[in-house]
Amino acid sequence: MLKLLLAFLLCGIFVDGSVNTKGLGALLSPKATIVNTSSGAPRWSEFDAPTPGVVVNVATEHDVLVTVQFCISKNIPFLAQNGAHGWSTTLNLKQNGILVNLAGIKAVSFNSAKTQVTFQGGALVSDVVNTSYANSALVTTGTCNCVGTLGAVLGAGFGNLMGLYGFGVDNLLSLNVVTPSGTHIAVSPSSHSDLWWAMRGAGPNFGIVTSAVMKSYPANSTGLTAWNGPLIFTGDKVEALMEAIGQINLQAQMSMEMFFLISGGSPIILLTVFYYGTEAAGKSAFAPIYAIGPIADETAIVPYNQWNSGGDAFCTKGDRKPSYGAGLAELDPTTWRSVWDEWLAFAQIPGAEESAIILDVYSMVKPRAISDSYSAYPFRSTVNYNAIATAWYANSSLDGSAETFGSNVRNLWRSTSGLSSNSTYINNAFGDEDLSVVYGQNLGRLKSMKAAYDPFCRFTQWFPLK
Ligand SMILES: Cc1cc2nc3c(=O)[nH]c(=O)nc-3n(C[C@H](O)[C@H](O)[C@H](O)COP(=O)(O)OP(=O)(O)OC[C@H]3O[C@@H](n4cnc5c(N)ncnc54)[C@H](O)[C@@H]3O)c2cc1C
Numbered sequence: 001m002l003k004l005l006l007a008f009l010l011c012g013i014f015v016d017g018s019v020n021t022k023g024l025g026a027l028l029s030p031k032a033t034i035v036n037t038s039s040g041a042p043r044w045s046e047f048d049a050p051t052p053g054v055v056v057n058v059a060t061e062h063d064v065l066v067t068v069q070f071c072i073s074k075n076i077p078f079l080a081q082n083g084a085h086g087w088s089t090t091l092n093l094k095q096n097g098i099l100v101n102l103a104g105i106k107a108v109s110f111n112s113a114k115t116q117v118t119f120q121g122g123a124l125v126s127d128v129v130n131t132s133y134a135n136s137a138l139v140t141t142g143t144c145n146c147v148g149t150l151g152a153v154l155g156a157g158f159g160n161l162m163g164l165y166g167f168g169v170d171n172l173l174s175l176n177v178v179t180p181s182g183t184h185i186a187v188s189p190s191s192h193s194d195l196w197w198a199m200r201g202a203g204p205n206f207g208i209v210t211s212a213v214m215k216s217y218p219a220n221s222t223g224l225t226a227w228n229g230p231l232i233f234t235g236d237k238v239e240a241l242m243e244a245i246g247q248i249n250l251q252a253q254m255s256m257e258m259f260f261l262i263s264g265g266s267p268i269i270l271l272t273v274f275y276y277g278t279e280a281a282g283k284s285a286f287a288p289i290y291a292i293g294p295i296a297d298e299t300a301i302v303p304y305n306q307w308n309s310g311g312d313a314f315c316t317k318g319d320r321k322p323s324y325g326a327g328l329a330e331l332d333p334t335t336w337r338s339v340w341d342e343w344l345a346f347a348q349i350p351g352a353e354e355s356a357i358i359l360d361v362y363s364m365v366k367p368r369a370i371s372d373s374y375s376a377y378p379f380r381s382t383v384n385y386n387a388i389a390t391a392w393y394a395n396s397s398l399d400g401s402a403e404t405f406g407s408n409v410r411n412l413w414r415s416t417s418g419l420s421s422n423s424t425y426i427n428n429a430f431g432d433e434d435l436s437v438v439y440g441q442n443l444g445r446l447k448s449m450k451a452a453y454d455p456f457c458r459f460t461q462w463f464p465l466k
């Protein structure tokens with residue numbers, strides 16, 4: 001009882017109403033701006049999105065520090081925004097809150113050996129990829145240009161090169177963090193090593209990363225290309241594909257991303273195949289997939305700065321996109337037929353044609369060579385696949401059917417996941433999950449770290465560890 005009361009007092013409810021930013025402007029650098037509405041910072045999904053009263057567009061890393069200090073001193077809730085793709089309903093900042101928009105700090109630079117990249121808290125995947133390409137180096141980013149590099153990496157960071165080089169978190173070297181107590185500190189294996197562990201999997205609970213240093217991999221002109229692109233299949237191939245994807249030998253150079261989509265009015269399966277190497281090696285590695293008989297093959301040798309282009313349509317901001325994720329150890333063909341049927345029924349509703357099912361298939365060769373205890377990402381040794389159901393529409397009258405669709409599909413996945421507990425990559429979770437579903441076996445340790453580092457619950461938005 002006392003504990004409950006204490007938690008309530010320490011993590012008390014914030015006062016409702018509008019934000020008084022008097023005095024903040026004088027603390028910020030000249031190029032920073034304070035605006036009253038959220039319209040200046042659109043989000044990927046408007047479904048249950050944050051509705052801050054004020055947006056602070058920071059222009060320097062120091063602006064992040066003074067904004068957080070200001071919020072702490074006035075007891076104002078706040079949330080950092082980077083690529084704005086976080087769709088979790090736990091992001092629920094209201095009119096009494098300040099959105100700290102990191103889009104203005106996105107510098108990317110390399111050391112002379114091209115073995116380390118430094119990028120700021122608001123750098124998008126495209127900022128990092130373009131600069132890396134220009135520096136003849138590869139970085140383990142996510143696979144969509146529009147996503148915040150750190151937004152993805154702080155949860156684990158899945159991407160095409162992870163079979164070779166590991167998760168994003170496995171490649172981080174150090175972080176500059178604005179903490180819940182309003183300090184700006186370096187976090188690395190030799191500086192606040194417990195926070196170093198926690199930030200790499202549960203980062204948004206413990207601070208705002210203003211810049212990060214990550215490993216990068218120098219490459220010659222051949223090394224700056226890969227064989228990839230979409231294969232298209234008809235809907236009757238669901239079971240055969242799931243069987244083949246589940247059984248393929250997923251070498252370190254390989255990854256796949258599968259979509260159920262409506263294209264030109266017809267439902268299709270689009271499977272993007274990726275092989276870091278030649279076309280011949282790629283086609284041979286994916287022979288079991290080719291054997292199923294794609295109706296179209298748009299694979300090619302593609303330069304590094306265009307690997308993510310296929311995802312650009314999925315980057316479109318705006319509209320409502322409630323999304324339900326599930327981690328899987330195995331793929332059950334019968335379940336996936338039911339998922340196809342559920343998806344098709346929803347996507348055939350007028351206005352919901354963009355709705356999609358997504359399956360990420362990444363090689364775990366390198367991630368599994370690293371110990372479970374290396375970072376706070378909890379599913380390194382258990383989850384093999386990430387699946388997402390995204391309902392996409394504009395009219396909020398579809399919210400109810402979208403939620404039914406998403407949770408039905410998630411129930412199907414969970415029922416045959418092959419896992420001993422429901423386990424969802426935090427960056428793919430809907431927002432209604434028990435904390436154990438996203439933090440797994442690390443929940444206890446993370447909660448006690450939260451109590452130590454953020455006793456007043458300043459960071460309350462991202463699957464908050466209360
Ligand atoms: C189109 C699309 C493609 C995706 N592709 C991938 C992928 O290839 N790989 C992958 O792993 N995931 C992927 N995801 C999932 C993605 O990782 C999450 O949606 C992630 O939360 C998005 O980060 P963001 O910065 O864009 O979003 P935001 O909403 O801006 O941020 C999400 C959360 O992270 C926090 N955050 C962001 N930046 C910082 C920072 N610098 N310091 C502290 N906290 C921060 C925010 O405060 C917020 O709580 C994808 C999502 C979408 C919608």
Ligand SMILES: *[C@@H]1O[C@H](CO)[C@@H](O)[C@H](O)[C@H]1NC(C)=O
Nearest residue numbers: 018019021034035036037054
């Ligand atoms: C924001 O709105 C408040 C009143 O709600 C007003 O006093 C203030 O000047 C506005 N600030 C900006 C930057 O427009």
Ligand SMILES: *[C@@H]1O[C@H](CO)[C@@H](O)[C@H](O)[C@H]1NC(C)=O
Nearest residue numbers: 124126127128129130305306
């Ligand atoms: C990255 O490069 C691509 C292709 O060259 C270009 O279209 C895109 O605008 C660039 N993005 C950024 C953020 O520089």
Ligand SMILES: *[C@@H]1O[C@H](CO)[C@@H](O)[C@H](O)[C@H]1NC(C)=O
Nearest residue numbers: 217218219220221222223224
């Ligand atoms: C490019 O790099 C790859 C691997 O790093 C190597 O195998 C290849 O020989 C190099 N090619 C040239 C032309 O240097």
Ligand SMILES: *[C@@H]1O[C@H](CO)[C@@H](O)[C@H](O)[C@H]1NC(C)=O
Nearest residue numbers: 350351394395396397398399
């Ligand atoms: C949204 O859908 C409802 C119910 O079908 C309909 O009455 C309404 O006109 C739609 N709104 C828009 C903006 O299309």
Ligand SMILES: *[C@@H]1O[C@H](CO)[C@@H](O)[C@H](O)[C@H]1NC(C)=O
Nearest residue numbers: 410411412414415420421422
């Ligand atoms: C997993 O989630 C399903 C609902 O989707 C629920 O019925 C089941 O009990 C959960 N399993 C565990 C182990 O909590």
